Amino acid sequence: MRSDNLSRAGRGFAMTLTAAMCACASAQCVERWMPGYGYPGVGSAILGQQVQQLTLWDPDGPGPRSEVIVIGGYFRIAGDQVARGLATWDPATGEFESIGGGVEGTVYAALAAPNGDLIVGGEFISAGGKPANNIARWDGHMWTTLGGGTSGRVRALLLLPNGDLCVSGVFSSPFAGVARWDGSGWFAFGEGLRYPSTLALDSAGHLLAAGQFSGGSIARWNGATWESVGGGVNGSVSCMVPFADGSIVVGGSFNEAGGQPANLVARWDGTQWSQLGDGLLSSSSSSRVGAMIALPHGELVASGGFDHSGTEQVGPMARWDGTRWTRFGDDSPLSTTLSLLPNGDVLAGGNFHAAGGAPAKHLARWDGQRWNALGQGFDGSVQDILIHSHGDIYATGTFTMTPDGSASHIARLHDGAWQPLGKGLNGSGGFQLLEAPDGCVLVRGNFSVAGEVSASTLARWDGQAWSAVAPIPEDDGSVSCATYLPNGDLVVGGEFERLNGVTAHNVARWDGVQWHALGSGVGRRVFNLITMPNGDIVAGGDIEIDGDPTNQGLARWDGAAWSGIGGGLDQPSVYCTTLLPNGDLVVGGYFYRAGDTPAQNIARWDGASWHAYADGAPGSVQALGTLASGDLVLAFERAAANHQMKSIVQRWDGSQFVDLATDINPGYVDAIVGLPGGDLLIGGSFDAVDGQASAFMARRSCVCPADFDFDGMVNANDYDLFVERFDAADRDADFNNDGFVNGNDYDLFADAFDAGC
Template sequence: MFALVAGFTGFGASAQVPLPDPDLDLIGNGRVTAMLRQADGSLIVGGEFQSINGVPRRNLARLLPDRTLDTAWDPSPDSAVAALAQAPGGGIYVGGYFNHIGSLERPGLARLDGAAGSVDAWVPVIGGAISIAVDADGSVFAVPFQSSSGSIVKLSAVDGTVLPWAAAFEQADYLALDGQGALYAAARQFDSHYPDPTFRATITRRVASTGELDGQWSADLTGPMDSSLDALLVDGDAVYVGGSFGLRKFSRATGEDVAGWNAPSARIAAIAADTAGHLFVGGSFESIHGQPRAHLARLSATTGLPSPGWTPSADGSVGPISVDGDGNVDIAGGFQSIDEEQRVGLGRLLADTTLSPARNDVEAPAKAFVLAAQDDGGMIVGGSFHRAGASAHRNILRLDANGVLDDAWNPSLPSMPWVLAAAHDGTIYAAMNRWVGDAHDVLQASRLARIDGNGHLDAGWSTAADSWIEVLDVASDGSLFAGGAFSTIGGLSRQALAKIDAKSGVPLPAWDAHLDCCSVEAIESGEGDDVFVGGTFTSVDGAARGGLAKLSAESATVDSQWAPDMAGSHVHAIALDHAGALYAGGQLAPVNGERHPLLVKLRADGSGENIPGWHSNFCGGPIPNMLYYAVWGLAIDSNGNLYASGFFCANPFPFTNERGLARLNGQNGLIDVDWNPLGSYEGPVYVEASTSGSIYAAGSFEHAGGMPRGGLAAFAPTLPDRLFANDFDEPLW
């Protein structure tokens, strides 16, 4: 039997079929992007979601005044909703990216009966809307996303036809009416002029009836190229504009900045006003004017300063906000809790700042992101979810040795873990990374948490780093290695690598590898005192090391003999096999003089020589150094087969069959071109071997081996395909 030069086959189609378990429906945050309060106090919410509190509701729902779900109101648009507006007589305009709503074809824009949710006969012809404003006389203004008519259109309220209007070609992102005949449009623009590209936002005012531009009124702001424009509100005598630049206040009369306004520098994504002189703002921030405010604040509409004593907090970004006449505040966003009580994506604060008991979790299918194998065959799964099927599991769960959900193990993490590590005694370590800071002074921060073997979060154990933690590994003595992009961790100065005391969570003061820069992305403890680290560094304690080094786990001393020549390499993944070899994957420069662009196999002892005759053949053989191809993860099953995750191709030029997961022969590096259970590349995949030898994959895939698997699947280990050097299969006799 001949073996293919480009790869190897022989495992059979059954090897691609996932194991029966795990087969979980992970449920996470849906997204609400628009809210509309009705005259009776009901609230319409639109966005991108599949259910509310487990009740199917696709992208649009109505909550009654007591915030219970209106079970009879269900237009069910087939894609996301971006904008809502009130029509005279109680109707509702809905804009977005859908093609059908209420079982009728209405590409991106429709009018509904506000009480019944039925779609009426109004049929616009602009192909969707991302912002809508409706004047008192019923005139409809919209910013379409599929139209040759221009960026602002005026539509007939009778039949939806586009009306002649002077502003038909003005660029806009947000619209607002002032109730006195003027339409305000906010548009983001980018000046790509080299060498200082900038962001610019322009707010214009036009006569709503004619579209005539008010040439005496304009408001502008500029900022760095990565700035965003996120909110527009006209209230009283002011025009408010929010974004990553903060919150600006302009005079409605002149367009000039209002004197005495203390502009918050926090990233503001939503603005709402009450009748008592307050502004409610939401976004991604930890403080306002130096006062702790987590993603939500109430400000003085006169000064811009936060209201003392009004301190509700969310654990994630806040988007749309709606305030009623009694001071009750509805908020939506990317949070999972408000004031430490579960409220997924939607919540209501009463006028006295207490949290309403009404709970309407906005849900969508979620995916697993990271895995950690336990000694007993169990697997820890991390991601951004709050349910697994009918069971509440917040951001982390455990599967037993058979892949079945362990409901008794339920620690509940406050945010998604990006990195996990399992100790021999059952302890789990989790790193939760997040963005913090105001406006452009953004900091990537990380916090370590510890979970005991029974699934209880240790509230007294925590370590913080000033930037991301990207990898964790438990040392043979029970200590914890942490690698990442940080420069301080636990209050100590450490460049990208630290060893942490497992009991106290404090980095060991005497253990410092003295990396020169950059990041550590892979750590693997070896036999005895050895620990291997990979990343983007170029030297360790003054010794040149091109992204890969071998250290003493006890002293952090670099192994002077083990020094593979791979300067310029970025090592993202490391795996050790049972025969004393080390696999290193990433984006690699030549290794010891040989080209191994994505993956190499080295001796773990000696000087780190290449294993003779071992060459991974991604893309069918030698590939160019493409920046977008890389290996990000490695795992070895119980039969010695190697699994690589990342982004790469399996077939030769023109480099087709791109995928995120591949299986390679551990003996020679040949890729199995027929083993592709996840199909074409859909996003990052995390791969991990259980101690039973099965291979687990987590990521953004929907199917595995042709079977439904929502981002989490396991595969049985397979027998290795043994090849002679002459490429003939080894005989069985």
């Protein structure tokens, strides 16, 4: 079972920051990325993720396992599991599982075969790493193809009465739009149809196909040819649901069925079409029923682009009780697929981020009273992390949920649990955290309200309440960074010409009462600010001083005037800065030279001259930080094989950069912080680190390898858990990280266990 992953992650983050993670000598521990936080549903750090289908599946057929829900769509993570486009969710345990490595693409349809196999269709090029053209079969151990597959997207799968498989979608091969697989080859249904998107069987066992094509968008196969079903509809059909009485209900985008009024939904009783009550309507031009599911006792739930039925306000989800349409749930999500769970609950999937007014990523469960998210974790990026002097960890970003509940864009880890800071922030969230000289927490971001206080861009949390910091009118420009002076004044940088009526070119100082310019300011945009040990301010970004192109990228304020630093950089692109324990300044970004010193994307200023770090970083450096030991850690971005950007994290060991994470893909690392006990914490917009699920935040720690459940002790629980994962050939049991789970892993774990670490 895998439900332990989330709790293991929680325990990992909750460990005392100054203690080792296991009860063994530090020399015996091994550095590794800890099991990360999961995701409240399914999704990814990339754009466009959504759930396309939900199907009930019994993985072992007549065996003892209970039924699970197959989730198909476009995503990379499901709960606490890396899952590419395909996963299961167990309603009884709440656990997510990946299926055979998933697919490279999108799953639009899934079908549970009588023997327990699973057939999936969609728009993908491989399944489990093996070539597969849009359709594949999983037998519990391996993927197999169905002939040569299809030439395009598979939208629907249906088991025919004789056991053959019917497939429809947007393809011309093996046949146009619809085809039959008999277990060994493909066969046509006459001349085919133009891309039907949904399939069903009528009460007589005849095949029905619907979509958007001539002849009414719905057709019946009579064994020899396709024929119209009562004239069909005057638009498109998106879904069909058979009822126990033999009728078929169709939903889509139409207002007539069989020439009679029928708004978005209609019933075919075998001889004629009829409307269900007043149908469903939309006040906008975009009206459509995209998903339906039959409930017991002849009831129906529909979801789509509609908002009323007659005078009744419904939508985007409505229930048909046999007489009229009513609203289904409060703040229900617009869904592309629905499924009925064994206990009668309704599961909804789609491209949504909330249900019932609470965060829910692409999946939500209706329990008869309210909507619930599936799983826990951060639901959005972590843009910055602050280790406060009192020991708590603060995080800010675009998230509205944490592993321990709702928190609007900012939260703190205290006593092992994430807690909201009052009502948090509105807008799109926070991007920078600072500890003020008095111990308060300052947040900079894209917001106008903190808690219940009007606070534009800057706000302070004193441990109990929010307060505004300084006036920044919306039309003054953008503030991108902030730092404190030794006297407690706040300095901000960005892209502006004035702040609250005070002329200040891209950098300004707040003394607690009013804004002040810092000399003549700097040219162009400031990305970051840092306070040097002597109190000087260094600004980095797309900047120059007094229009001098030879002094670009960096500028230093000594309290009286701005000056360049060692001749500046050849490119005005400094994205991040940090200080080493000895006071040296490290800058990262996109450049090839610092002063006269060749330096690729990273360089160190010792107060007198520039120094390169060996060959530098092969991609633009996006984040910098230091460990408790003083070692430098950086993150840079590179193009991955899938043409998306991935991040790589490295540590400088004194002579070269050593890889810590080579595959943070997709997404970016925005924050790097070293914890007092030596651990490393990163935050950003990512869903996995080196193949291990870790949504938006990840922690690297030195752990005892035999402490398999990460509870700080080596005991029988660790042995039992390892054996369970080993028997299941789970990647967690790949003890030597060679990509295989075999006897070598068992022997190495046993040796570590016997040694006590």
